[in-house]
Amino acid sequence: MTTPPGRQPLLDALTHLGAHAGKRASHARGYCAVGHFVPHDDAVHFADLAILRDGPLPATVRFSVGGSDPAISEKTRNLRGMAVRLHGVHEAYDMVLVSEPIFYAATPVSFLSYLEAHAADPDTGMPDPQRIAAHELRHPDTLRLPALLASHAAPASYACTSYHSTHAFLFTGADGAARPARIMAAPEAGVRYLSEAEERQLPPAFLEHEMDERLLQGPIRFQLYAQLPAPGDPLDDPSMPWRGGTRVPLGVLLITALADTSCDFMTFMPTRLPAGIAASDDPMLLARANAYASASLARRR
Numbered sequence: 001m002t003t004p005p006g007r008q009p010l011l012d013a014l015t016h017l018g019a020h021a022g023k024r025a026s027h028a029r030g031y032c033a034v035g036h037f038v039p040h041d042d043a044v045h046f047a048d049l050a051i052l053r054d055g056p057l058p059a060t061v062r063f064s065v066g067g068s069d070p071a072i073s074e075k076t077r078n079l080r081g082m083a084v085r086l087h088g089v090h091e092a093y094d095m096v097l098v099s100e101p102i103f104y105a106a107t108p109v110s111f112l113s114y115l116e117a118h119a120a121d122p123d124t125g126m127p128d129p130q131r132i133a134a135h136e137l138r139h140p141d142t143l144r145l146p147a148l149l150a151s152h153a154a155p156a157s158y159a160c161t162s163y164h165s166t167h168a169f170l171f172t173g174a175d176g177a178a179r180p181a182r183i184m185a186a187p188e189a190g191v192r193y194l195s196e197a198e199e200r201q202l203p204p205a206f207l208e209h210e211m212d213e214r215l216l217q218g219p220i221r222f223q224l225y226a227q228l229p230a231p232g233d234p235l236d237d238p239s240m241p242w243r244g245g246t247r248v249p250l251g252v253l254l255i256t257a258l259a260d261t262s263c264d265f266m267t268f269m270p271t272r273l274p275a276g277i278a279a280s281d282d283p284m285l286l287a288r289a290n291a292y293a294s295a296s297l298a299r300r301r
């Protein structure tokens with residue numbers, strides 16, 4: 001059996017794709033926002049959490065474009081991120097979500113192989129196609145997300161895409177039973193991707209201005225749901241979409257203002273969970289927890 005890589009190989013491989021001092025190793029381009037979360041009245045039946053009982057909670061949010069380049073074009077067809085910290089009375093809850101329902105790889109070994117295969121060859125400055133082909137034969141799980149991203153243009157706004165945890169978490173309900181679910185955020189503005197004309201004509205940076213303009217009309221709203229698995233949906237593989245169509249409403253996230261750099265030195269942790277939510281056994285989730293911890297923040301400073 002192959003040993004899963006620790007945090008350093010994954011972080012090294014991420015920064016090898018392009019390290020930028022003082023910036024996040026991944027999702028380097030982004031900015032901060034603030035808002036609040038209003039829980040749904042019935043959500044406590046599904047998840048008996050203090051943060052769902054304590055009423056509206058302040059939220060710090062970071063929107064981002066995937067990749068390690070802080071100057072990446074915002075028209076690039078890759079993941080958007082929405083990282084949210086809900087500030088409860090006694091605890092915090094971080095949700096680190098992306099704009100597709102799946103992630104690049106099923107396991108840390110497969111993700112490391114993907115990152116290494118796509119790193120630039122020192123001789124050519126380009127990834128080696130033969131290396132990529134060999135990687136894809138070994139790890140076909142890493143073909144799903146790139147195909148999905150290539151199938152449509154980038155979101156027209158951070159407010160016009162859904163966001164997903166891709167991992168399962170275990171939610172303990174009022175009856176004491178723990179149930180697996182993935183988190184998703186559905187935009188009230190609807191999903192809209194850039195048109196061909198917009199892809200050609202917009203400048204490489206337009207998302208922040210677009211959000212500023214949109215906020216003049218009032219808060220940006222996302223409905224937060226727990227998505228339940230259908231029988232057979234995997235609980236430990238973020239590269240696989242779930243067929244499960246049942247969504248339990250958890251509440252509404254309202255974005256009220258952009259907030260400059262207030263979240264730059266925060267580390268949103270996918271495993272910062274309140275009592276009543278537990279991490280699943282997904283090895284990718286555990287690998288993330290390691291990577292985002294001290295090493296990442298230390299590198300950013």
Ligand code: HEM
Nearest residue numbers: 010024025026027062081083098103165267287288291296
């Ligand atoms: C083993 C797999 C993964 C590794 C090693 C990894 C690594 C990282 C690192 C090092 C950062 C920068 C963190 C910081 O400086 O605060 C980051 C950010 C991020 N990652 Fe991952 N990641 C992994 C999987 C995922 C998955 C499955 C998702 C999907 C939900 C995801 C979504 C994000 C987002 C949205 C950010 C930006 C967070 C922010 O705005 O602060 N990552 N990742």
